[in-house]
Amino acid sequence: MMDMTLLSIVLAVSMLLMLAMGIWVALALTGVAVLGLMLSGNDQIGLLFATSSWGASTSWSLTALPLFIWMGEVLFRTRLSEDLFKGLSPWLSGLPGKLLHVNVLSCGIFAAVSGSSAATAATIGRMTLPELKAQGYSERMAVGTLAGSGTLGLLIPPSIILIVYGVAAEVSIGRLFIAGALPGLLLMVLFMGYTMVWALLNRDELPSNTSDRVPFIVKLKALKQLLPIVALIGFVLGSIYGGLTTPTEAAALGVFGSLFLALVTGSLDRESFLGSLLGAVKSSCMIGLILVGAHFLTLAMGFLGIPGALAQWIGDMALSPVVLLMSLTLLFVVLGCFLDGISVVVLTVAVVLPMVQQANIDLLWFGIYIVLVVEMSQITPPVGFNLFVIQALTGKDILYVARAALPFFLLILFAIVLISWFPEIVTYLPTTMSQR
Amino acid sequence: MHSLREKLYLASGYLAGFCLVVIMLIILAQIVGRLFGFIVPSAEDFSGYALAGATFLGLAYTFHEGGHIRVTLLIQRCSSRVRFLQELLVLLFALVLVSYMTWHCIYMVWESYVFEEVSYGYIPVPIWIPQVPLALGMLALNLAILDSLVCVVKGRVPAYQTHENELNLEEV
Amino acid sequence: DKWHMPTPYADANLPTQIAREFAEEIKANTAGELDITVHSGASLVKHPEIPRAVKTGQVQLGEVFIGIMGNTHPVFKHDNIPFLATTFDDAEKLWAAARPEVEKQLDKDGMTLLYTVAWPAQSLYTKAPVNRLEDLSGLKMRAYSPSTSRLADLMHTTPTTVQVPDIPQAFSTGIIDAMITSPSTGVNGQAWDYLEHFTDVRAWIPKNVVVVNKRAFKRLDDKTRQIILDAAAKAESEGWKRVRVTAAEDTKTLAENGIQVAEPSAELMAELQTIGDIMIDEWKAESPDDVGAILSSYR
Ligand code: NA
Numbered sequence: 001m002m003d004m005t006l007l008s009i010v011l012a013v014s015m016l017l018m019l020a021m022g023i024w025v026a027l028a029l030t031g032v033a034v035l036g037l038m039l040s041g042n043d044q045i046g047l048l049f050a051t052s053s054w055g056a057s058t059s060w061s062l063t064a065l066p067l068f069i070w071m072g073e074v075l076f077r078t079r080l081s082e083d084l085f086k087g088l089s090p091w092l093s094g095l096p097g098k099l100l101h102v103n104v105l106s107c108g109i110f111a112a113v114s115g116s117s118a119a120t121a122a123t124i125g126r127m128t129l130p131e132l133k134a135q136g137y138s139e140r141m142a143v144g145t146l147a148g149s150g151t152l153g154l155l156i157p158p159s160i161i162l163i164v165y166g167v168a169a170e171v172s173i174g175r176l177f178i179a180g181a182l183p184g185l186l187l188m189v190l191f192m193g194y195t196m197v198w199a200l201l202n203r204d205e206l207p208s209n210t211s212d213r214v215p216f217i218v219k220l221k222a223l224k225q226l227l228p229i230v231a232l233i234g235f236v237l238g239s240i241y242g243g244l245t246t247p248t249e250a251a252a253l254g255v256f257g258s259l260f261l262a263l264v265t266g267s268l269d270r271e272s273f274l275g276s277l278l279g280a281v282k283s284s285c286m287i288g289l290i291l292v293g294a295h296f297l298t299l300a301m302g303f304l305g306i307p308g309a310l311a312q313w314i315g316d317m318a319l320s321p322v323v324l325l326m327s328l329t330l331l332f333v334v335l336g337c338f339l340d341g342i343s344v345v346v347l348t349v350a351v352v353l354p355m356v357q358q359a360n361i362d363l364l365w366f367g368i369y370i371v372l373v374v375e376m377s378q379i380t381p382p383v384g385f386n387l388f389v390i391q392a393l394t395g396k397d398i399l400y401v402a403r404a405a406l407p408f409f410l411l412i413l414f415a416i417v418l419i420s421w422f423p424e425i426v427t428y429l430p431t432t433m434s435q436r
Numbered sequence: 437m438h439s440l441r442e443k444l445y446l447a448s449g450y451l452a453g454f455c456l457v458v459i460m461l462i463i464l465a466q467i468v469g470r471l472f473g474f475i476v477p478s479a480e481d482f483s484g485y486a487l488a489g490a491t492f493l494g495l496a497y498t499f500h501e502g503g504h505i506r507v508t509l510l511i512q513r514c515s516s517r518v519r520f521l522q523e524l525l526v527l528l529f530a531l532v533l534v535s536y537m538t539w540h541c542i543y544m545v546w547e548s549y550v551f552e553e554v555s556y557g558y559i560p561v562p563i564w565i566p567q568v569p570l571a572l573g574m575l576a577l578n579l580a581i582l583d584s585l586v587c588v589v590k591g592r593v594p595a596y597q598t599h600e601n602e603l604n605l606e607e608v
Numbered sequence: 609d610k611w612h613m614p615t616p617y618a619d620a621n622l623p624t625q626i627a628r629e630f631a632e633e634i635k636a637n638t639a640g641e642l643d644i645t646v647h648s649g650a651s652l653v654k655h656p657e658i659p660r661a662v663k664t665g666q667v668q669l670g671e672v673f674i675g676i677m678g679n680t681h682p683v684f685k686h687d688n689i690p691f692l693a694t695t696f697d698d699a700e701k702l703w704a705a706a707r708p709e710v711e712k713q714l715d716k717d718g719m720t721l722l723y724t725v726a727w728p729a730q731s732l733y734t735k736a737p738v739n740r741l742e743d744l745s746g747l748k749m750r751a752y753s754p755s756t757s758r759l760a761d762l763m764h765t766t767p768t769t770v771q772v773p774d775i776p777q778a779f780s781t782g783i784i785d786a787m788i789t790s791p792s793t794g795v796n797g798q799a800w801d802y803l804e805h806f807t808d809v810r811a812w813i814p815k816n817v818v819v820v821n822k823r824a825f826k827r828l829d830d831k832t833r834q835i836i837l838d839a840a841a842k843a844e845s846e847g848w849k850r851v852r853v854t855a856a857e858d859t860k861t862l863a864e865n866g867i868q869v870a871e872p873s874a875e876l877m878a879e880l881q882t883i884g885d886i887m888i889d890e891w892k893a894e895s896p897d898d899v900g901a902i903l904s905s906y907r
């Protein structure tokens with residue numbers, strides 16, 4: 001155990017050093033993996049990298065990510081994002097914080113189409129961030145709400161992480177998806193509640209021009225501007241639930257639909273098409289190479305057995321369920337700082353699941369708990385995919401984004417406390433399902 | 437000479453973009469196929485290969501454009517002399533690491549060719565063919581890093597850094 | 609030594625349980641000299657990459673579903689030819705017949721065969737009852753390989769690709785109406801959430817195979833090698849013994865959760881056997897010598 005601890009510390013410190021020095025995130029992850037494998041005396045490092053890169057970059061379930069990013073780039077080049085704001089603003093004008101809620105709401109809706117957190121943040125952020133900035137909203141809050149609510153992509157079905165967990169824990173994926181719905185809404189309520197409180201306390205960081213009373217007829221007229229975007233989301237959702245496409249394939253329909261919208265609204269030409277492609281390439285290559293590095297680091301961690309050993313160490317203490325959950329949360333948050341969330345689940349699930357079963361914790365409930373924990377890891381530095389996406393969108397350093405996202409990190413933590421206190425938030429909907 | 441390099445970077449970007457279009461078309465074909473009762477053979481494999489192509493072929497372009505992200509908060513506070521050394525060191529590290537990885541990616545493609553390895557899906561595709569873009573993309577990234585290194589040694593500001601600075605100025 | 613063994617399936621599956629016992633047995637009998645870490649659920653190496661990883665010595669040994677090597681050589685296809693061996697006894701006989709050919713092919717690729725673990729027989733899941741082949745006509749059936757696609761064609765259904773995680777939703781939304789898989793997979797995915805009928809046609813009995821890198825294996829001393837071979841023999845016999853129990857239990861679990869479990873009618877089986885014979889002939893045509901040797905030794 002002692003040299004395992006030492007090894008973990010050496011690796012964590014060297015990652016922080018590499019990142020502080022300005023080494024690109026993907027290369028820092030790869031570098032730490034190489035260091036770990038070297039220290040363990042592995043002599044196949046290069047071949048392992050090649051194999052793991054090939055495996056990581058050809059995964060079918062990942063195809064949705066670049067397509068959604070592309071969809072965001074296409075929509076950004078249409079008038080749709082402007083329309084979205086024009087349509088929503090009369091409705092949000094009564095709420096403290098006004099358009100700041102647009103990130104939470106759009107992410108919540110888009111999460112029903114996309115299974116990943118990074119894709120949600122990238123697609124929505126591409127549309128909302130420039131507009132929020134133009135209207136004079138607090139940048140920090142705009143970035144924070146986006147980072148936080150992007151994670152809804154994982155909790156609101158469909159969800160990649162729930163599929164990974166469902167396969168590993170042998171829990172019905174259909175039930176997991178249904179179980180995620182209420183906690184997803186809970187998070188949205190928490191995020192919006194916090195935004196309102198913040199807005200009441202920080203009036204000076206909001207644009208001050210609009211009047212609060214908007215006649216109902218104006219609201220109704222504004223809805224017309226939401227039509228194209230509602231039609232787009234409805235088209236994709238409809239094809240999923242109407243049996244036309246699987247969630248994994250929905251992204252292709254999303255791109256197709258937005259290209260079509262861009263065409264009919266007259267904003268699609270050769271230049272904007274190529275521009276959207278290059279923009280998508282830039283973001284998805286960045287994420288892709290980080291995923292390759294993260295996958296290689298996961299492989300190195302598998303060989304070294306660090307995450308498993310840490311989990312085992314917690315398991316050996318024979319804790320009560322409450323303390324066990326608290327310790328696991330701490331473990332996952334710490335691991336989630338250095339590894340991406342899905343890797344954390346993959347690396348620890350074999351050790352953690354038996355512990356959880358022994359403590360009589362419901363595996364379905366634990367799946368939603370895991371998602372919330374993984375959501376937190378998306379916004380903790382240095383390795384957090386929502387941070388990377390938002391840095392690419394805004395040029396803001398990931399540490400800045402992480403600080404802006406901190407309140408939302410704490411809100412997700414609070415949601416974990418709530419679902420532990422009231423497990424029915426998770427289990428209610430799935431039980432109604434099994435009684436059919 | 438200079439504009440030829442720019443054209444090559446752009447070509448890297450468009451090649452990756454082409455792969456994105458291919459992914460979309462394959463998946464759309466699969467959806468349409470399901471409607472009309474035909475199967476697109478190995479659709480899963482082919483879109484996966486196109487994804488690898490999209491990721492790796494675009495690496496050089498993304499690097500050149502400052503798309504690969506890093507923590508800039510600390511290094512931006514350094515004096516220009518320290519900053520010069522820092523970029524030099526970082527680029528040297530990147531060059532060594534990526535060269536090593538590129539070599540092994542090429543080796544993997546060669547091994548796939550020698551082993552006559554085929555995919556396990558519908559259509560048995562010789563696996564070295566879709567692996568070529570991976571090796572090529574890594575090689576191109578290598579050249580892009582080398583290009584930037586030469587740039588720094590000559591005392592100029594590398595392209596990725598210019599783009600990083602632009603983004604930051606724009607957002608202040 | 610410390611060895612690493614990636615396996616494709618999660619811990620609750622029989623093959624992974626056997627792999628863990630296999631590793632423990634070797635550790636105990638070598639007094640800790642050879643310590644094999646089992647990485648379940650494709651957590652170390654993704655499933656399609658496992659043969660490659662073993663072959664090139666990135667890991668010393670690993671477990672693979674034989675079916676995914678079908679494109680490498682026709683002998684691996686013995687594992688999923690429908691209606692060739694439909695009882696566990698027949699499947700054991702078929703494996704005895706195919707083993708020398710499979711070992712030969714693996715050896716060519718630098719791998720040594722250690723043991724196999726069978727899955728329960730692959731049977732028919734549908735939303736409506738099936739008494740004759742006609743009942744399936746025009747339905748959309750899940751296909752994931754050339755042979756399942758061919759089978760779907762011959763059964764007059766439309767082959768449809770859906771990835772494993774998408775299956776529940778695909779059934780609920782009507783993307784597929786039928787699939788052929790084992791009772792264990794049905795239990796793991798809680799099939800009762802989205803379909804009603806299980807017709808136990810026992811189309812074929814697929815297996816996982818555990819292989820070790822030839823060079824890594826040769827480098828061991830004779831004694832350790834024998835310990836591994838003994839543990840492998842034990843794992844193989846345990847596997848065949850316990851899969852029979854698993855199959856019965858899982859089928860019972862399906863019924864307990866409200867799925868209508870039915871034995872196929874004689875008419876349906878006769879129709880399916882005709883389809884099976886066509887596919888056996890087609891398989892034989894792929895490689896008359898090797899496949900012919902397996903078939904004549906089996907029959
Ligand atoms: Na989602």
Ligand code: NA
Pocket residue numbers: 336337338339376377378379380381382383384385
């Ligand atoms: Na993190």
